[in-house]
Amino acid sequence: MVELTVPYENRMEEAHAFREGKYLDMTKELKKDGYEDKLMPVEIGARGFVGSSAYGLLSKLSICDNKRTKALRLLAETAENSSRWIWSRRNERLFHKV
Template identity: 85%
Template sequence: MEEAHAFKEGKYLGLTKELKKDGYEAKVMPVEIGTREFAGSSAYSLLSKLSICGNKRTKALRLLAETAENSSRWIWSRRNESLVHHD
């Protein structure tokens, strides 16, 4: 997760600089949610910075992790399907 976090920070560095140059305030806050219902410390930190604490933060972390797990399962179940949709 540390490697993914560093990659995401670097990926948006140019955009952040451009926004600041244009007078905006910008901060990159990458969040990693793993499978098996594991939310990284970056998710915990982001919710704290957004003033989501206590039981609400616990519930949000659980929901984030469950959503990541369900999304991963959905992607895996369709791994052999064509990416092109034909109408």
């Protein structure tokens, strides 16, 4: 299971721990029912900092060397551009209750 979170960079460890705890009961149930599970919470900072969890995920998926570097750069750029887009539209009605 992979869950992507885009926290502020100063909250990446906290976000990782929260995600691990969030699925604790579900992973226990899966193990009890005979399934093998692997939880991979991944954090990419809102300003484009890529956490080590993303590097670990790509490695586990056998994405290595230049492809991993390119993927990490793309993840960082996407997170940063998305955050910028949300910030630029913070005053639009879309983000406020009517």
